[in-house]
Amino acid sequence: MIEVEGLTKRYGEKVAVNGLTFTVRPGVVTGFLGPNGSGKSTTMRMVLGLDRPSAGAVRIDGLPYGRLQDPLRHVGALLDAKALHGGRSAFHHLLALAQSNGIPRSRVDEVLDTVGLTAVARKKARGFSLGMGQRLGIAGALLGDPRILMFDEPVNGLDPEGIHWIRTLMKSLAAQGRTVFVSSHLMSEMALTADHLVVIGQGRLLADTSMADFIRHNARSYVRVRSPQREQLLDVLRAAGTVPVEAGGGVLEVDGAAAERIGELAARHGIVLHELSPRQASLEEAFMRLTAESVEYHARAETSSGGWGDAGGGRGGGKVT
Numbered sequence: 314m315i316e317v318e319g320l321t322k323r324y325g326e327k328v329a330v331n332g333l334t335f336t337v338r339p340g341v342v343t344g345f346l347g348p349n350g351s352g353k354s355t356t357m358r359m360v361l362g363l364d365r366p367s368a369g370a371v372r373i374d375g376l377p378y379g380r381l382q383d384p385l386r387h388v389g390a391l392l393d394a395k396a397l398h399g400g401r402s403a404f405h406h407l408l409a410l411a412q413s414n415g416i417p418r419s420r421v422d423e424v425l426d427t428v429g430l431t432a433v434a435r436k437k438a439r440g441f442s443l444g445m446g447q448r449l450g451i452a453g454a455l456l457g458d459p460r461i462l463m464f465d466e467p468v469n470g471l472d473p474e475g476i477h478w479i480r481t482l483m484k485s486l487a488a489q490g491r492t493v494f495v496s497s498h499l500m501s502e503m504a505l506t507a508d509h510l511v512v513i514g515q516g517r518l519l520a521d522t523s524m525a526d527f528i529r530h531n532a533r534s535y536v537r538v539r540s541p542q543r544e545q546l547l548d549v550l551r552a553a554g555t556v557p558v559e560a561g562g563g564v565l566e567v568d569g570a571a572a573e574r575i576g577e578l579a580a581r582h583g584i585v586l587h588e589l590s591p592r593q594a595s596l597e598e599a600f601m602r603l604t605a606e607s608v609e610y611h612a613r614a615e616t617s618s619g620g621w622g623d624a625g626g627g628r629g630g631g632k633v634t
């Protein structure tokens with residue numbers, strides 16, 4: 314479990330992380346989302362003790378990172394796949410990590426096998442493709458067989474096969490009861506991988522909720538309907554208490570009723586339908602809506618009060634959680 318409490322990081326005037334409090338629990342994949350520059354990497358660096366918080370604290374299984382014995386056995390992380398010694402082979406890179414953390418040499422071969430790099434284990438890392446570098450970074454994270462794993466943008470630049478592999482790996486690590494915390498810009502990918510979401514904007518918590526609740530609260534689901542008897546259909550839908558919206562091209566978008574009910578209403582009134590299709594809200598829409606709202610709100614707050622104020626994060630958090 315990762316517990317983040319009142320975490321704040323200032324770089325001079327810039328507040329990169331602003332009073333974040335959340336818990337990342339074991340057994341599920343938790344996605345960490347936020348627009349560019351919202352403080353995700355800074356937060357992850359503080360979890361790993363690479364940056365010192367200006368205020369607040371992080372505990373990993375109850376302890377600050379600095380008090381963990383053999384930290385790689387507790388938490389493994391991929392923060393920057395390029396952060397390795399290019400002149401070393403994959404094997405020697407991992408061996409050096411293992412030796413400095415009291416991890417047996419046999420584990421190096423195991424993780425190389427897990428990430429599919431056995432055949433190139435003796436090749437120098439500087440010749441690796443982006444995907445091979447990501448796999449090597451993940452091998453390093455898995456080396457100590459830790460209960461907690463953190464990945465910052467693990468699928469960046471990967472091909473579809475690599476993306477699929479990482480998705481499956483994360484799900485299986487969570488299914489083994491581990492804590493998996495992963496940031497990504499790829500919403501469609503996150504929608505397939507994460508069960509829970511922590512969303513931040515401008516360093517503040519905007520949402521800490523299940524994937525399903527996040528989408529339900531922040532995006533619109535509706536039914537697309539087309540009919541040659543449009544006016545008649547509009548009357549029937551309005552009389553039934555639904556809210557049809559004209560979307561152009563003869564299409565109505567109907568909130569407040571399932572496709573089945575709309576179809577039954579149309580049949581009862583002898584109305585012909587040419588289209589009846591439910592549209593599910595996507596994570597991307599929900600994310601854009603939540604983060605756009607927070608930016609808009611912050612812009613207004615700044616104009617009126619000259620500062621960000623406390624209400625920005627609270628408003629977003631209250632909407633969702």
Ligand SMILES: Nc1ncnc2c1ncn2[C@@H]1O[C@H](COP(=O)(O)OP(=O)(O)OP(=O)(O)O)[C@@H](O)[C@H]1O
Nearest residue numbers: 324327328329347348349350351352353354355356
């Ligand atoms: N060492 C630093 N010195 C000054 N400012 C910094 C430093 N590190 C980060 N920042 C600033 O803090 C903010 C948060 O950056 P961070 O990299 O954590 O965001 P992020 O959410 O990971 O962004 P991205 O999605 O683009 O990677 C940004 O405005 C960034 O410019």
